[in-house]
Amino acid sequence: MGEKDLLKPILEELGAKILFGRVFMKPGKPTTFAQVCYEGKSKLVFALPGNPVSCAVTFQLFVMPCLWKMSGWENPHHNEVTAKLGFNIRLDPRPEFQRAVLKWEADGKIPVVFSTGSQQSSRLLSMAGVNCLLKLPPRSEECCEITPGKTVRALLLKHI
Numbered sequence: 566m567g568e569k570d571l572l573k574p575i576l577e578e579l580g581a582k583i584l585f586g587r588v589f590m591k592p593g594k595p596t597t598f599a600q601v602c603y604e605g606k607s608k609l610v611f612a613l614p615g616n617p618v619s620c621a622v623t624f625q626l627f628v629m630p631c632l633w634k635m636s637g638w639e640n641p642h643h644n645e646v647t648a649k650l651g652f653n654i655r656l657d658p659r660p661e662f663q664r665a666v667l668k669w670e671a672d673g674k675i676p677v678v679f680s681t682g683s684q685q686s687s688r689l690l691s692m693a694g695v696n697c698l699l700k701l702p703p704r705s706e707e708c709c710e711i712t713p714g715k716t717v718r719a720l721l722l723k724h725i
Contacts, residue, residue, distance in 0.1 A: 572612035592619035592686035616686040643720040656704035
């Protein structure tokens with residue numbers, strides 16, 4: 566827990582059951598999810614990261630599916646498609662969700678994804694025009710980058 570992660574200790578003081586307090590992903594590592602009893606009723610609490618991009622990404626990955634499920638959706642997940650990479654990606658040691666723009670090229674067989682630039686979690690401009698999140702594996706000894714033309718999985722965003 567970082568020195569600015571204030572909600573997790575407060576939730577613990579309130580007697581909340583912390584269901585998870587960190588996630589092994591980028592961005593969004595300090596995400597917390599808890600259940601707390603308030604006025605005799607069980608409440609779900611998400612504590613999202615403070616960086617704007619980390620917050621937006623974890624909202625899409627954790628909060629929206631939870632809201633969709635609570636609203637009765639049968640499939641409360643973002644649609645996922647295979648897309649061709651239009652740029653080079655150096656993989657991170659953690660699984661990563663990169664902001665990208667998915668477009669259909671003239672051949673129309675498979676969409677192509679393009680980067681929104683620097684993927685720093687504090688760089689809000691990387692969210693401009695985003696319509697998908699690339700679902701990238703962690704770096705390994707066998708694979709440290711993904712080159713243009715290779716395929717990746719992309720989570721389609723409803724609204725952002």
